[in-house]
Amino acid sequence: MGDLATKGRLPYNAIGVLDGDKEDQSHGCIVLPGSEAPERMVFGELKANGWAQLLDRFGIGAGSLYQFLDDAIRAxxxxxxxELVGDRILKSKQSVWEILANQWARTCVRPDDAKRVTDEIKAAVARASERPKRQSIEVTEAVDVAAAHKEEVTSPAELSDAERPERHIYQDLFGNDP
Known part of the structure; x- marks a missing residue:
């Protein structure tokens, strides 16, 4: 996806972001810091830092929180x-991840990694905003066009070449006809 985004082949501006453990697949993507899965890195580095300031963030006692976090790492x-932590403290897995990732970014990320990712995001946004907006026809628009011509349409294949949405989408993505 990152490759398609950087080449302007998507019908919208996009930025690809990839986990650090997937760097070998990163063509066109911003790669997150680290060389392992983000969950493993965030949990591991926060634990190594004594679960830095998580008590205030989660609002529960140290004994329970640290046990829940340690139990989760063993899974x-x-x-x-x-999800395992969230089930124990009655928060969604998204909320738990947001708190952990935010605290990790504040206390564990090396300044050079933070600057690299920030600079890459800024550069990608600048490149994306320089690309012209792409127009593509949607399936519903194609059916509306056909209906306006009082044609009975049961599938996009029955539309004229100019009205076929898959042709426009293919052209937007790959720059040529199917």
Whole structure:
């Protein structure tokens, strides 16, 4: 997706962001700091820093919170860690991740990593804003056009070449006809 975004082949401006452990697949993407899954990195670095200031952020006692966090890390699927913590403290997994990631960014991210990611995002936004807005026809627009011509349309394939949405979408993505 990042490659399509940087080449302006999407029907909208976009920025690709990729986990640090997927750097080998990063063509056109901004790569997050680290070389392991973000959950593993965030939990691990916060634990190494004594769960830096999480008590205030979660608003529960140290004994319970630290046990819930430690228990989550022992689970084999790191994608479930925030859900496991959230179930114990009655918060959504998104809320747990937001708190952990925010605290990690404040206390664990190296300044050079923070500057690199920030600079890459700013540059990507600047490049995206310089690209002209792309126009593409939507399926509903194509059906409306056909209906205006009083044609009975049961599928996009019955539309004329100019009205076929998949042709326009393909042209927007790949720059040529299918």
């Amino acid at each position: 084999p699927d790191h994608h479930k860690w925030t």
